[in-house]
Amino acid sequence: MLSIRNLTASINGTPVLKGIDLEIKAGEIHAIMGPNGSGKSTLGKVLVGHPSYEVTGGEVTFDGKNLFDLEPDVRARAGIFMGFQHPIEVPGVSNAAFLRLAYNKKAEAEGRDELDPLEFDDFIREKIKLVAMKEEFLDRSLNEGFSGGEKKRNEILQMAVLEPRLAILDELDSGLDIDALRVLGDAVNKLMRPDHALLIITHFPRILETIQPQFVHVLSGGRILKSGGPELAVELEERGYDWVLEEAAAGDRR
Amino acid sequence: MMPAVDASLRSDLLATSRPGGWEPVRVAAEARLAAQELPDASQEDWKYLDLSPLRKLSFRTAEVASPAPAASDIPGLVHPEMMATRQVFVNGFHAPHASCATGLSPGVRFFPISTASEACRLLGTLGEGAPDFFEDLNTARFTEGAVILVPQNVRVETPLHLLFLTQAQDGGTVPVVFPRVLVILDRGAELELVEEYHGEGTYLSCPVVEIRVAEGAILRHERIQRESLDAFHFGALRAEVGRGGQYHSRTVSLGGRISRQGPRVRLAEGAEASLDGLALLGDTQVADTHSFLHHAEPHGTSRQVHKCVVDGQARAIFNGQVRVAPGAQGTDAQQQSRNLLLSGQARVDTKPQLEIYADDVKCSHGAAVGQLDPDELFYLQSRGLRPEDARNLLTYGFAADLLARIPVASLRRALRHLVLARTQATSLGGLA
């Protein structure tokens, strides 16, 4: 589904990604882990076309198409979703109106029927149950004045509305208490389909107890230093990141 | 012995010309004055300030006080924290016996302008914008004032105290004083400065303060205007804050029959400024603050809180302009004008102004005129305070809030007592 080859990217001329290779197939759950400032979030943002980052090399294909030929909104309608670590606030724009527009744009692109406000109302009332969000948040301005946890709920609600084939979730657990994390983790699991894939970006292994990846990658200094199965996450939880970095440094010296 | 001055500072600041080397600046001011009258309400900047009482008076330059005042003549105006770092000026003349500058940090210079063997080349050149009538008057006529120089990376631990005292006999012509202050902080320097005005009788005080805060330097500036209630005070201040520098000032206006503060601050890249003000007015006092905060370069931060408490038939005026220049992206500016009217005939005119020429900025301003919050009043009453005590306490709190961060304890205490007295909250006791 997603194929990343030797991807390099920079921000304001400073290289952040220094050659990433990653293959994600339908039905897979991958976790990218690493210390702060390792380039994890950058990888997600580059994949969805954030304007601050410049792709300096390599290639990424999604369903065989060159991702970098597509505008961010086209990538989104093609089925790539990113749940942001710090979702932006947009005063004055109601959450419900935003969700409906996003839904209808995707429906339009896929040749499905768009929903009028009443139909959408029924639709969204079902969806919010999944993330246990209060209905009042639908009428409020998009993310405005939401707590960190409420913003994350809203991100997963958007994921539920858009049903992306590839969802990239950046630090989903930050700002969430343990109960909320379980609710959102379960919601993400329920949204997973055999033809979908997930890329979980996280600093803490905690979230991986709920959303269990088959593949774990350690990213540091803009490179994937180590890849493994779920056992790698367990090891990282017990031993931290330093040993991976040391191992990699030793490897470089050899 | 003259303290050593950093060589670059010397070349930058001090010309080797004769004393009074600022003659060209004086001449220019003189020329502008020749074409000017006392401002009147037809000029937008003077719309709310009625200067007609000035027109009825005749003025003369103040003369030296005799006998020469000593420290013992100014009890209560000397702060223990600044015993040995003070320069005192009486009636516009330096008062050597009342001053004491033996406690200066090495390299710091703090001296009367008249004793400068060298002229300060920067005088009359700092800041932006055309000077107003009173500033020109000062530039054309001043004879005395203070110069403060802090060399590179010197962090001055003890605050400096500048005290301007004017004593006028009532009747006859009105004496005028023109205090002049130049403050230069070289790169990375740090200083706290207290500038105070006191007096008795009817007089006119037209101070001008010029400030340069070089790259990374920090100036904290307390300005206390406690002129006599019969006096007139028209002050100008110009500050240039260099890259990453900080200028924090707090102006407390308590005295003066008619007074005006005109600070103009220019911020270079990444510079920070706070420009707070408190005016506590009663009787028929009129106090005007006309400020200009200029974000001339990107990534500057400014905060301005201006508070007025107006009683009697007094009148408070605030005109605060914040300008974000083209290209000054990343500016973060906040301005607040808060006003409390205590009597039926008090009056407030406030005009905050934002002018923004860059899009990636965070700017806000707010202005409010009103009474005390009824909820707060009720809360205090529910705790057993009588209504008038509750009102006085909240009024005191509104004003004293701005004094809390004054670093010089004795000054902070003195001002709190004054505010307490003015807000008739003395019955509450012990708050200050």
Added chain:
Amino acid sequence: MNATFSGVTSQEYKYGFVTDIEADSVPAGLNEEVIRLISAKKGEPDWLLEWRLKAYRHWLTMAEPEWAKVTYPKPDFQKIVYYSAPRAKAPKYASMDEVDPELRRTFEKLGVPINEQAALAGVAVDVVFDSVSVTTTYKEKLATVGIIFCSFSEAVKTHPELVKKYLGSVVPSSDNFYAALNSAVFTDGSFVFIPKGVTCPMDLSTYFRINNKDSGQFERTLIVAEEGASVSYLEGCTAPQFDTNQLHAAVVELVALDRASIKYSTVQNWYAGDKDGVGGIFNFVTKRGLCKGKGSHISWTQVETGSAITWKYPSCILLGDDSIGEFYSVALTNHKQQADTGTKMVHIGRNTKSTIISKGISAGDSSNSYRGLVKVQPKAEGARNFSQCDSMLIGQTCSASTFPTIEVQNRSARVEHEATTSKIGEEQLFYFQQRGIPAEEAISMIINGFCKDVFRELPMEFAVEATKLLSLKLEGSVG
């Protein structure tokens, strides 16, 4: 910045066409003779001519105001045509069938329903073309409940006592430079009178069109709502695209007696000049409402998108106790447009309340200023004001300014002003795009969110128009 945000060219001004129609004009220039000629052409009574002449003589002593944050070449008042009317058999069309077909097509093209069977049924329309009102719909139906809705010229003839009583009672002929000029040379406009206790059964509307290249438009609108009456009034404006500037100096006076309510909404889309600032209307307008009676209510809502220069401060004089004044404004400037607009709320009566919501959007090289005055006079016990003025900047070469003035002489007053500035952030746009929403739609959604508090004050059909208009005006501006 990615490619979606650029490369979309600005929407052409779609009302920029000229109607080729024979006009009856007076020669350019201004003097007492021209004023007498205008008055004579309109068959006015002597008192009105005298009123005009008095205003003119006063105008001669006045100077153009300089305090607004706008710069423009001062109009040459001797080059302006002060009267231009479509030449017709009858001075006023009795029904649509008599209207010149060319003129009729013009208004069809503009989407103005001058035909009573038109799509926008339910709105009565007075149509002003250059200097004269060409037709008024639903007049008879309104008359059955005692409402007078006609052109100003007609009101002078049919209801002189009302015109005489209220003309200049809110905006005196000496009020300011442009109001004095208008008082001297105004040619037409609308007159509305809602008698005691009547709620106007439909929205009333005037549509203004400047067509003549050299003419100025100086209309005058007077709306009087008697005790307990209420009315909602809409105003729309367009002008052809010329490379010269035309002057529009209107005066609107509103009078609300006890418990009366007047809601006045404007969508101003005069030609704004091209993207280099060539041409466009100079819109120098004086609008003021007098809340004369106890508990009266005047509400101004404006969506200002056009004109090269806008100088306009719809205001409320809150004279009656418990009266309410409101001002809701969206002002959008793009390219070289300059707007200096806002309001005055003068609290005179007891327990008077005012609300000001102003949203300024600047794009291109434009300059957009809010200027306001909230004045609480000594006897205005319990006066309350709340003002919120927000600016949004799009691009690095525009400017936004806020100049609120607050004058308070009563200690029981409570006046609050807040202003913020924001931009349509790259991050905001990106967030929308990541959810599959294209940039242009994202911008439109963000702008509408920004203006929501004002749009909800507009009558439904106007709100839809306003939303579309803003999106069109901003196309290609972000990025």
